[in-house]
Amino acid sequence: MYPGKKIIELKSLKHYAFHLRDIVVSYERLINIFYDHLMEVYEPDRLRIEMICNPRGGISAKLAIDSDWSARGGEEKYKDWMNTPGTDNWSVVM
Numbered sequence: 001m002y003p004g005k006k007i008i009e010l011k012s013l014k015h016y017a018f019h020l021r022d023i024v025v026s027y028e029r030l031i032n033i034f035y036d037h038l039m040e041v042y043e044p045d046r047l048r049i050e051m052i053c054n055p056r057g058g059i060s061a062k063l064a065i066d067s068d069w070s071a072r073g074g075e076e077k078y079k080d081w082m083n084t085p086g087t088d089n090w091s092v093v094m
Helices: 010-022 027-042
Strands: 048-053 061-066
Touching: 010 027, 027 048, 027 061
Parallel strands: none
Antiparallel strands: 048 061
């Protein structure tokens, strides 16, 4: 996150994430809810969220969303997401 005028307190972020545990939605919808709420409240210059979902007995998933992607209305001025070490260089855009 590249903050604007506000920053996220880690304890508040933890409580917010625990609040989302009880809603029943798909992984893709969950990352979009998280992203939309954080963008609305904190108005950062850039926000990137990576979510690793490990369900019991199921297939795990790694999702990513970045406000800099042109698909999300960004200018793509930060190109660091393209060559992140240790990743597959592809992400799911919602």
